[in-house]
Amino acid sequence: MTLNACLPVVTVASSFILGLIIFALPEHRHRLRTTLNLIGAGLKLGLVFWMLNGVTQGQEYHARYSLIGELALVFRVDLLALYFATLSTLLWLLTTIYAVGYLENGPNRSRFFGFFSLCTSATVGVALAGNVFTFIIFFELLTLSTYPLIAHRGTEEARRAAKIYLRYSLAGGACLLFGSVWLYTLTGSLAFKPQGFVSTLPPSDHVALTIIFVLMITGVGVKAALFPLHGWLPKAMVAPAPVSSLLHAVAVVKAGAFGVIRIVYEVYGIEFADALSVTTPLAYLAAFTIIYGSVRALFQNDLKKRLAYSTISQISYIILGVALVGPIATIGGLVHLIHQGLMKITLFFCAGNFAETLGIHDIDELDGVGKRMPWTATAFTVAALALIGIPPLAGFLSKWYLSLGALELGQPWVLGILIASSLLNAGYFLPIIHRMWFKSRTGEWQQHRIWGRHETGLLLLGPTVAAATSVVLVGVFASSSYSPFAWAIEIVAQEFMKR
Amino acid sequence: MSSTQFFAFVGVALVCIAMHSLIARAHLLRKILAINIMSSGVFLFLVALAWREQTDLPPDPICHAMVLTGIVVAVSATAFALGLLIKFNTLTGATQLNDAQQ
């Protein structure tokens, strides 16, 4: 095995092995566990950047282990894979730091961090998977490793939420498996390929291909919380804050959205998918989910639930961008993959800070929080404004490119959707901001934990502020050649220009 | 009907009768008996078929060997079943299996 073949394998396996080590650690070795966690997250980040550097210089990273003939574990590193892998590993580092602070003195930390590591491994596996078979393996591993995280608190509610999550995910997984096996019987190949690999099939197979598309999109759509497969997401909010931020911003929903991108672009190929006329219904469904999620978010009083419905709506931006079948819209969708991750993780970190420090879970308790916790409240405000789409913050760019793309394709209805959604976003975020800064607290806080001279624990505050800063930076420096935006353009160029 | 066919049919009939009482009778001893009759039917069938008609050859010894082996197996199985039944009876006082219990 050459070094280039080793790298993706090591990247995926490192946190898997780390997870196993952490399981074996006794509960009280939290210092060692934290060190291991940080080393693991840092190492992974280093590896991803190494490969990133290599790929831009034309290196190829490809590892293959055949299970049965053509069915093989394949890792193939391309720009899109690294795009998602970088997002996950970066945010993972932040979330790990946050989780160490958040779960201080909590029970079952070995189990928590063990599954946490397995979950990273699965997400990076999803990112680097070079064929549908490998993708399914890590997709299912992701389900299995997030289940214990949702059930972590062990309350009746947590167990029910985990069960519902599992029901949705495993049923989705079965659909994905079924579709993939079917596809394999038709094509005899499952390797992801730019412009797809199914367009050469005879027209007599097109009905089957349409059904397979629906099955596979259903499979990944469950994780992407596409309407009507979103039911598990708000329920899963019982999980601890680091888990919610991870589920929403990085691992699960993004793996779903990433799956949609892979299936549309590298299984079907965007032109063939368009010719099969499966993208338009997908675009309508995504548009509906955008509005539906936003409307539902308006009526939630629980802060995390409101954020959850907001996620449902935001993830569909990515899918909408992909399903519109045009380069500019796709740039908007892809860029949202990272931007939404940064914005949402900030918001969830903030929600976690409020809950940990002041015991606040509901929105109407947020009055005057800005004075007590100015840093967290500022971070929340920045991320919320970015999600609404205020320039030059992160969210503006995605919406701008989605709109441009839609106009280019002569689909002005998308503009209406985006405007309506932005108004709804403003509708559910501005009242929160207003409460935090302009109302004052009457009466005592639910609980009041004092963390030295800081407003909350440094391990909680640090990642929050870092994430909020990145929301500003990716927006302001979008034109830099290292920004996610520039990267998305590069990926889209590969898909659309190689005709 | 030749005698071979006659005995073969009797064998088949015995198996059918035994199958009926195995299902219809609840008493365990009757069930064990039914299994015995069933094996007797099968053995009779085998022995009957050993006769080679229209030839001067002696009856097929392999069939007889099979029946002998079968009888040994059947006897030990019956003994084992009876042993279990006695244990079951001394422990519970019952002579039938309760269908509701699983």
Add this chain to the structure above:
Amino acid sequence: MSITELDATDLAPLLVLAPILGAAVALIFRRMATTVSLLTTALSALLVVALSCVISQNGAANIVAGGWPKAFAISLYVDGLTLLMLAITGIVGFFVALYAKDYFSKTPNETFWSVYLLLLAAINALALSRDIFNIYVTLECLGLASVALVVSEQNEKTLSSALRYLMAALVGSMLYLFGVAFLYHNYGTLNIDLLSNAITHGPVTYTAMALMVSGLMIKAAIFPLHFWLPAAHSSAPAPVSAILSALVVKASAYLIIRLWLDLFSPLSVPMFAELLSLIGMVAIIWGSIQALLQTRLKLLIAYSTVAQLGYLMQGFVLASETAWQGVIYIALSHALAKSAMFLAAGNIRHYSGDDRIGNLNEVIRKLPITMTAFAIASMSIMGLPPSSGFIGKWLLLEAALTEGRIFQAVVMAIGGILASAYIFKVIGHAFTPGETAQSQQRVTPIMSWTTMALALLSILAGFSANELLALFSVAMNFPGAA
């Protein structure tokens, strides 16, 4: 003597002889019974490994004992399918013996070890035998030994389920023997090779096929003839349940497949294949739903066996190489995973004296290795990647969809979802804090780690599919679509 000089003629008979000798020694020198049995099972496992090496190099082996003409002689035959049966017997037999050593340490049972070894000998003989009458004898030995193991703890429950099991087993073998009589009368031979050359269409052949297959279906607990299985498998002591579920029912299923591939499939009776597959599909759904409804862990696992056996019946109608490879893999993964699950259930029951699913959260925390092993093994049962069960299910789905049998594929997919439903009904308890249960009996490290070893093997087997399938397909000729 190096491996390459060994011959299948030396190895295969030893696989039957060694356990029988071991059983005799264990019966006479009772003090040494445990040691002798462990050594014998280890030896058998090594013999299987050696035999696999020989067979994969030299191809299938035909061994005729005593220089008799082939039509009458005791003949043994080793090909890929035989190796599959021998391999799971060797592996599961060894680990379960290790487990049983500690499980029965408090309540020694005088005859357990010799019966256990006899059972392994019977399975090995059954797998090796090339003669349909000898197969009947091994079937009876296997049946009697299994029933005897069920009653190694004697109480009302085990006795009644053992009686039920014994009746079913005896009727099954009688039906089988009846079929053998028909075949022998018509074709004048008992040897499978000679029979397969001679066999033709006709009412006698069909009657024989129906009798033999239905007799074996009773023994393999194929729906709706599974009535005896849940009680017998759940009331027996854990090591016995593991052996019964992993090996004994599989031995009969193996015979159905063996007879089908070697004797009946050239006759091409699509109706019959359709029927078997339909029965299997009903078994998958019905068994899974029953498992979901159970409140006791061991019954849940037993019903899961009923469902999993349904997958083994899907090869007949698909009849492609892919399908049979899928069946081989399901059989392998089920043997490893299901024995691990029964051993895990045994640990739980050993520890708390109870296996009600509702009380599990009190126990699970105290047995982390057992619980992890259970979770890992159930990945294989659910068919989730990366496990051997996943490979098997993928192959079966692929075969079904290639043939355009979408309904069959959908049923198999639904079976997977139902399996996850009943598995997570158990695993969910791992996350609920509960009162810590009082320990009844200690679960020793060996008991935990043998469970874990079997569970891990069921996962690892998924990673060497190329090699294992090549080994288990030696000299197998999978017929084309019926």
